[in-house]
Amino acid sequence: MKKIHFTLASIALVLASTHAQASTLDTVKQRGHVVCGTTTGFAGFSAPDDKGEWKGLDIDLCKSIAAAVFGDATKFKNVPLNSQQRFTALQSGEIDVLTRNTTVTQQRDTALGIQSPGVNFYDGQGFLVSKKLGVKSAKELDGATVCMQTGTSNENTMADWARANNIKYTPVVFDQFNEVVNAFASGRCDVYTTDASGLASIRISRLSNPDDYEVLPELISKEPLGPFVRQGDDQWYNIVKWTLQAQLNAEELGLTSANVDEQLKSTNPNIQRLLGVTEGSGKNLGLDEKWAYNLIKQVGNYGESFDRNVGQNSPLKIPRGLNNLWTNGGLHYGLPVR
16 A cells, blocks of 8 residues: 555656646746856857847847747846756756757756757867967877866767777866866967867957967767757747747748748748748747747848858858758758648
8 A cells, every 4th residue: 555655646746747847938938038048158159249248049049939939039038057057057947948059969868857959050079279289180189188178078079089099188177168268278288179169169259369270170079059958848848949940941931030021921831830820830839820930030040040140141150061951961951830
C-alpha cells in the first residue's frame, strides 16, 4: 500500500511540475515583456551599441518573439550571461528563453532540462592567430598556447581534435569572455579558439589592429547555434520554434519589413497563412493571427537580420555560406506554416 501511495504521489508531483512549467506564456504576458538571456557582449549577435541599445542576430530573435507574443518588438529585456551562468538562468526561470550563441548538442538537449527549438546560425570552431606567428593552417599549431573560455563546448572539441591530429598544445583557460580576449590581445597565448563567428566578431570589434590577425581556414567541429527553452512547456517551445521558422519562411517567400503590408493582398496561400489573412496559425500557438506579420514588419526576415548584424551590411561581413537558404546552397529551410 505504501508503494502505491508513493507512486501516486510521484505522479502528482510530475503533473504539478509539468503544469507549473507550462505557464511560460502566461508568465510572460502577466509580466509584460519577454526576458531573454544573451551574451555579455558579442558584436553581431548581442552587444550594446554606442547608445547602449542592444543589437545583434540573437537580439533580433528575442525581439521577434516579443513581436509575436505582444505585437510589439520592444517588449523584451535582455539579461547578459556568461557561459557558466546561461543554463542555470534558464533552468531556474530567471529568463524565458536563452537567445545566446549556444551550440545545440545531444547532452544539452537531453540532460539539462532544456531543449533547442531550432538553429539560427550554423557555425564551426576555428582558430584566430596573429599574422606574426606565420601559421597558415591549424595543422601547424603543434606546441602552441591556446586561449579559450571555460564552460563551453570549445574545450572538449579542441582536446578531441588535437588528440586525433597528434598535436600538443597548452590550454590557457579563463572564466570570463573579456579575460580571454585581453589575454590573447596581450600575447599571453598564440591562438584563440571558439566559434568562427565569434572569432570574426572579436577580430573586428575587440582587437586594436584587426589586419594584424587572421582566422585560419579550418573548422574543426559542427557548431549549430540556436535558442534554448525549458523542457516541459510545449506551447512556449512552439512559439520560439515557429518565430524562427517565420523569419525563414518570410525570406523564402520574399516578405520583408518594407513590403509586408503590400503582401497582405497576395493571393499566394502560403503568404496568406503566414500573415494571418487565412486564420489558423495564430490560434495553434495561442497567439494573435498577426503574430508573424508583426515580427516581419517590426524586425524583418532572417536575411534582413543576418545582413545588418553579421553579413555584408555589417562590420563583420560574414558570408552567408551555410546560413543561406536551402534554395541558395545553404542549410536553412523554412518549415511549412499550414
